[in-house]
Every structure is written in structure tokens, then in C-alpha cells.
Amino acid sequence: MVTLPAQLxxxxxxxxxxxxxxxxxxxxxxxxxxxxxxxxxxxxxxALASLGYEVAPGAAWSWTEDSRDPDDDSTPVLLIAAVTVRGRQGGAA
Structure with missing residues (x-):
């Protein structure tokens, strides 16, 4: 089954x-x-189900942070979570 990344x-x-x-x-x-x-x-x-996806078996959400300007630590932090998903039965992908 095809897997894809999902991000929050x-x-x-x-x-x-x-x-x-x-x-x-x-x-x-x-x-x-x-x-x-x-x-x-x-x-x-x-939310993933409404899009036709589900978290792939064994996958877990991982978190990281980024910045619009990595060289300036006073800029707002961008929080990103990622997980591998697959199409639900009868759904997307």
C-alpha cells in the first residue's frame, strides 16, 4: 500500500x-x-479520515520546530508534526 507524509x-x-x-x-x-x-x-x-486517510500501522507523530529565519531566533517558531499515512479502505490514494 502507498504511504504518504502528513503534517500538522x-x-x-x-x-x-x-x-x-x-x-x-x-x-x-x-x-x-x-x-x-x-x-x-x-x-x-x-481530520485524516475526512480526507480519506489513516495513520499507517506502526507510525507515530514526531514533532520538530522551524523558523522563518533560522539565523534570527527572535522570529516566530513554526511547530510541525509529521506522520506517515495511507489511504483508507474505499478512501483516497
């Missing part, structure tokens, strides 16, 4: 969860119009 990201504003589709200009996306709290595991699972 926020730069202090709304949270966005999207599935990375290589070679495509638009990716399936869900947006939470809140800056906090971080969407729960159940919320992320439901």
Missing part, C-alpha cells in the same frame, strides 16, 4: 493538517481556526 503545522495562528501529494499543487487540508490547544490525536485522526 502552526506558526502561532490556526493549525493546518495536510497530506503531501508529490507533484500536485493542491494538497488535501483541514484547518482548525484556533491557535491553541494543539489538535488532539482524536481530532487529527478524524
Amino acid at each position: 503545522a502552526s506558526d502561532g495562528g490556526p493549525w493546518r493538517l495536510y497530506v503531501v501529494l508529490y507533484g500536485e499543487s493542491q494538497w488535501p487540508t483541514v484547518r482548525w481556526e484556533r491557535s491553541g490547544p494543539v489538535p488532539t490525536g482524536a481530532e487529527r485522526r478524524a
Whole structure:
């Protein structure tokens, strides 16, 4: 079965969860119009299901942080979580 990366990201504003589709200009996306709290595991699972995906067996969310300007530590932090997903039975991919 084909697996793809999904990411959850926020730069202090709304949270966005999207599935990375290589070679495509638009990716399936869900947006939470809140800056906090971080969407729960159940919320992320439901969002992925609404897009036709599920977390791949054995995959776990991993977190990292980035910055718009890595050389300036006073710029807002961008939090990114990533997980491997697969199409749900009868769903996407």
C-alpha cells in the first residue's frame, strides 16, 4: 500500500493538517481556526479520515520546530508534526 507524509503545522495562528501529494499543487487540508490547544490525536485522526486517510500501522507523530529565519531566533517558531499515512479502505490514494 502507498504511504504518504502528513503534517500538522502552526506558526502561532490556526493549525493546518495536510497530506503531501508529490507533484500536485493542491494538497488535501483541514484547518482548525484556533491557535491553541494543539489538535488532539482524536481530532487529527478524524481530520485524516475526512480526507480519506489513516495513520499507517506502526507510525507515530514526531514533532520538530522551524523558523522563518533560522539565523534570527527572535522570529516566530513554526511547530510541525509529521506522520506517515495511507489511504483508507474505499478512501483516497
